[in-house]
């Protein structure tokens with residue numbers, strides 16, 4: 001469905017050097033990505049700010065011309081066959097609206113039907129489904145400029161789907177949304193993906209989106225793929241650890257140690273302590289702890305994907321040296 | 323900032339002309355620096371003004387060449403060239419066109435934030451505009467004039483008071499122009515969208531301000547009426563007549579005095595409109 | 609066919625959102641009419657001072673102004689809004705246009721149809737009609753054809769100038785007002801007999817850029833006057849050809865520009 005082969009995008013930027021002088025510098029936003037995505041896959045595309053996620057998506061949708069490399073989406077070359085491709089993909093750029101600012105959502109949708117040349121019955125059916133799943137009815141007649149961010153984003157999603165795209169590109173669709181709207185967007189996308197005929201590429205900062213939606217995770221940093229696989233594979237590769245948090249009756253004695261577990265944090269005057277389990281089973285660690293100190297409460301935390309990804313980003317990039 | 327003013331978020335009641343001088347100076351400085359960052363746009367704008375200078379100058383010189391006596395509207399060829407080229411430089415200093423900031427902020431509702439500041443928006447925008455004008459004077463005034471001087475013989479002032487009088491006249495023109503633009507933009511308080519009035523202003527200010535041709539080419543009664551009844555000729559025609567020494571010293575000074583009147587009238591009107599608008603915002607809750 | 613319906617729908621949407629700001633629309637329309645009146649007045653004012661400018665009488669000059677303003681008004685009405693491109697390029701909002709299944713340029717133009725400029729077109733053509741009447745042209749079939757084609761060619765030519773100078777923003781985002789030097793500057797240049805301009809300046813605008821063929825040469829051909837600047841009498845009939853070349857060049861520049869578009873980092 002999507003093929004990228006050594007895809008690159010360089011930007012030339014002028015950097016201020018002193019009061020009047022400026023010199024040119026080339027920024028490699030995407031530095032050689034090779035990736036294939038099959039029909040029906042749901043791929044989470046993540047990376048820190050400036051990693052090149054949006055740039056990749058813009059090259060896939062025909063907005064940007066790649067500096068070099070090959071790219072094809074639905075068997076089409078995005079830039080030369082831009083308008084044909086547009087009929088087969090849906091795009092949501094979280095920070096940029098595609099709707100008509102002064103028109104009510106309902107009219108924007110009607111307009112999109114003409115723009116994408118969708119038969120009326122098909123359009124109606126899709127719109128009905130979106131209205132039900134995304135709760136659009138209460139603001140369908142409000143001009144877009146008066147919508148809240150969450151409402152607008154639900155509108156944007158609908159707009160991207162009305163022509164029944166084969167591939168959906170979402171660039172940070174949950175950015176800035178409140179918890180309820182985020183939930184609505186996520187369950188909608190999950191429902192969409194469950195059908196298995198829409199390919200979905202999603203960039204996000206919120207890893208909860210990914211955990212909920214995507215089996216496959218592609219992590220990029222400095223324009224390069226640093227991980228491509230399932231979330232479990234990521235945990236395995238980076239040796240993610242579970243942790244044990246205990247609330248103690250008395251402060252933790254100085255010099256206390258548990259075999260197979262490392263203290264990673266103490267809080268509240270050493271009344272609360274966190275251990276990372278390294279080798280010890282949860283049972284052994286709990287038993288050891290309860291035997292040694294008075295424990296009021298205990299909880300066991302699964303490895304945190306945020307934590308793993310944060311460590312992934314922190315790994316120095318070999319190509320970054322000047 | 324005015325001491326103590328910032329901590330209490332109330333709508334400013336400091337009169338528009340009573341902001342402290344240091345605040346005013348700081349605001350001028352920030353206007354200057356802000357426009358100094360638009361360096362490329364400055365270059366582009368200067369190029370465009372110079373091209374238009376050529377167009378206007380050639381046309382007026384052709385008119386002069388075929389006019390009996392060679393003095394259309396009482397200007398000789400050199401005075402006409404000076405009129406055109408100083409005008410092309412002054413154009414960006416007074417900044418007739420393109421200022422929609424106030425209207426934009428009213429439309430987006432951001433104006434509410436300006437009202438919370440201890441300085442009235444009129445004073446703040448005036449200071450910023452003076453800063454902008456100062457920057458334009460240093461960067462955009464000279465180049466068209468130099469281009470004009472290279473390709474056309476210009477009139478050099480002969481009276482000692484002409485240049486200082488021109489300087490005063492230019493500052494007054496900047497102030498009057500600001501007052502007018504503020505009023506035009508302020509229609510957005512009532513109309514939501516000031517695009518119409520702004521287009522209308524763009525049109526009238528250019529033609530009736532004396533940019534396209536010297537107003538002295540029009541029938542005299544009409545010119546006088548324009549001068550007295552509208553602030554428009556005070557924008558470009560007056561300073562340009564002063565620098566090209568179209569009139570005797572007394573009339574020159576008289577025209578500048580008329581500018582003073584218009585500066586007071588437009589700023590006063592702007593202050594009044596701003597107060598009305600603020601009261602309306604408070605009543606209607608923006 | 610489907611595409612045309614799509615464009616029509618876009619135009620309708622635009623008209624509806626413009627209706628939100630009714631008052632501004634009315635004043636803008638009036639201001640635009642005023643603009644055309646002022647343009648013509650400016651010429652009259654100059655002829656108040658002198659019977660001929662650059663060797664041309666008022667009547668002849670009105671024919672030149674008429675051709676120029678009919679062509680310019682038509683171009684400004686249909687593609688003048690392309691000069692907004694620089695704001696879209698700067699803000700990266702062109703992205704939304706590029707992901708839709710329609711060509712970018714028509715979409716951009718339909719994002720804001722300047723209905724307010726429509727009356728200007730009418731006034732421009734009225735002026736041209738008046739000029740043709742007062743000049744008692746010796747009509748031949750070729751001249752009849754020319755009087756129909758010349759304003760259209762002028763509009764195509766100005767449109768090409770609008771598109772290519774707006775495309776500059778793809779390479780130079782802060783190009784600011786530089787486009788006006790060629791669009792509005794071109795209009796001012798073509799509104800006068802080009803004999804008034806200095807040699808170098810005229811060479812650049814009239815012949816290198818091609819503005820001589822917008823109004824001046826066709827006017828000479830209609831009037832049957834020989835060109836004081838020495839071009840042959842049939843050169844006025846070249847104006848559709850010149851416009852065609854300009855349009856092709858503009859299309860090339862536009863396509864190259866779209867490929868050069870770099871969006872913005874978010």
Ligand SMILES: Nc1ncnc2c1ncn2[C@@H]1O[C@H](COP(=O)(O)OP(=O)(O)O)[C@@H](O)[C@H]1O
Nearest residue numbers: 011029049050051052053054055870871872873
């Ligand atoms: N239009 C542009 N001009 C210059 N640099 C850009 C542009 N777009 C993106 N960049 C740069 O490319 C890099 C990647 O940007 P982007 O793809 O937006 O990152 P992400 O979406 O992962 O946060 C950043 O360093 C950014 O500054």
Ligand SMILES: [Mg+2]
Nearest residue numbers: 053054055874
């Ligand atoms: Mg991004």
